[in-house]
Every structure is written in structure tokens, then in C-alpha cells.
Amino acid sequence: MTRSAYRYMATSFRQTQGDEGAALRHERLLTWRRDHTVTRLDRPTRLDRARAIGWRAKGGYICVRVRVRRGGQRKHAIIAGRRPKRKGILRMTLAKSLQRIAEERAAKHYPNLEVLNSYWVGEDGKQKFFEVVLVDPDHPEILADPKINWIAAPANQGRVFRGLTRAGTDSRGLRWKGKGTERMRPSRARNRRDTRRTQTKVIP
Numbered sequence: 001m002t003r004s005a006y007r008y009m010a011t012s013f014r015q016t017q018g019d020e021g022a023a024l025r026h027e028r029l030l031t032w033r034r035d036h037t038v039t040r041l042d043r044p045t046r047l048d049r050a051r052a053i054g055w056r057a058k059g060g061y062i063c064v065r066v067r068v069r070r071g072g073q074r075k076h077a078i079i080a081g082r083r084p085k086r087k088g089i090l091r092m093t094l095a096k097s098l099q100r101i102a103e104e105r106a107a108k109h110y111p112n113l114e115v116l117n118s119y120w121v122g123e124d125g126k127q128k129f130f131e132v133v134l135v136d137p138d139h140p141e142i143l144a145d146p147k148i149n150w151i152a153a154p155a156n157q158g159r160v161f162r163g164l165t166r167a168g169t170d171s172r173g174l175r176w177k178g179k180g181t182e183r184m185r186p187s188r189a190r191n192r193r194d195t196r197r198t199q200t201k202v203i204p
Contacts, residue, residue, distance in 0.1 A: 006048035013046055029124050032065065038109040039065045044131055045121050053117035053133060053166075054148070060139030062113065065121065065131050066102035098128050099167040100160075106132040107160045113137075114151050115160040118167060 015021050016028075032039075041063045044050035055061055075089040084090060094101075103115045113134040122129045136142055137152040150156065159165065163172045173184040183191040 006051065009048040029122055032067065032122065032129055037067050038106055041065055046119060049119040050133060053119060055133045058141055060136045060142035062134050063131055064106050064134065065129055066106050068098045068102045068128050068130065070098065070123065070126060070128055097167055097171050099130055100171055102130040103132050103160045103165055103167060106134060110134055114156060115165055117165055
């Protein structure tokens with residue numbers, strides 16, 4: 001059975017994550033740490049993943065690498081005396097994933113573009129690196145392509161800030177359905193509002 005070129009690319013990238021690719025991985029991360037937080041790229045690092053999430057080598061598409069600090073929120077310890085459990089500095093994890101934060105940072109850096117999707121490319125002890133694919137909804141080639149011109153519709157403006165990307169739907173709990181996910185749709189906030197309305201409604 002023949003394998004596509006993208007399958008070989010995926011295998012080659014996985015090999016850089018093992019012991020045999022430690023030198024290349026170290027050199028790559030060393031260069032990435034010196035770059036800006038949001039760095040525009042000439043071409044994706046993982047072409048197979050970029051193509052899978054919608055990137056195309058034509059006008060209107062750009063790819064950027066975003067660096068995000070790992071871990072949860074850094075909370076300053078309070079001065080007043082109380083036990084650590086009550087200080088409010090432990091186990092303060094983020095509700096959003098680091099990948100979603102990376103997508104939002106890319107969108108803020110390029111306010112005239114829309115985030116299509118993103119993927120992981122590397123990490124070290126302090127930071128994670130993601131590559132984000134953005135699309136220009138006003139570009140003529142994008143508007144002429146029936147496979148991607150849906151992103152120019154007004155309903156898709158600011159889609160990354162409304163959790164419409166893959167990382168956004170993951171953090172909203174929309175990857176699962178069935179028993180145990182009754183309060184996830186249409187959103188958790190909407191379910192909370194409906195519950196409060198039901199509780200405060202006076203039944204005659």
C-alpha cells in the first residue's frame with residue numbers, strides 16, 4: 001500500500017520528538033524562544049497538519065507561530081495570615097486551554113484576519129508553541145473559493161473569541177454528546193441562565 005507524502009512528513013516530525021531528534025529539537029526551540037511571541041512564518045513547520053486543518057499555499061492564508069507560557073495562573077500570595085488552602089493561590093487552573101489562548105493572541109495581533117485553526121509544534125519546560133492558520137476574509141482568492149468563502153460571512157466575525165475553532169469547542173465541552181453533557185448545549189452559560197429563570201419563576 002502506497003503512502004502519501006504527508007504521511008512521511010508526519011512520521012519525520014514524530015521522530016524529532018524522540019531521543020534521536022533531541023539535538024534538532026533543542027536547536028529549534030532555542031531559535032523559537034528568541035523570536036517574538038507572535039511570529040509570521042513563510043511556510044508551516046508541519047505541512048501535513050497545516051493542510052489537514054485547511055491551510056493552502058495561496059493568497060489570503062498566513063501561518064504564525066505563537067508562544068504561550070505553560071502552567072496555570074500565577075497568583076501572588078497574600079500577606080494576611082491564613083493556611084495555604086484558604087489563600088486562593090493553589091490549583092488556580094485556567095478555564096481555557098493554552099492552544100485557545102494562542103489562537104486569541106494571534107487574532108489580536110492580526111485584527112483584519114480570522115483564525116481558521118491551529119496545531120501544536122513544540123514545548124519546553126516553560127512555554128508551549130502553536131502554529132495558527134489565519135485567513136483574510138476580504139482577499140479576492142478567498143472570496144472566489146467556494147471551500148473557504150464561508151469565513152467571509154458576518155456570522156464568522158471574531159469566531160476565535162466565541163469558541164468556534166476546534167480548540168474552542170474542546171474547552172466548551174462540545175466534543176462529547178449523550179449522557180452527562182446535557183448542560184453543554186447550546187452553552188453552559190445559557191443553561192445557567194435558563195436554570196435561574198426557572199427557579200425564580202412564580203408558579204400560580
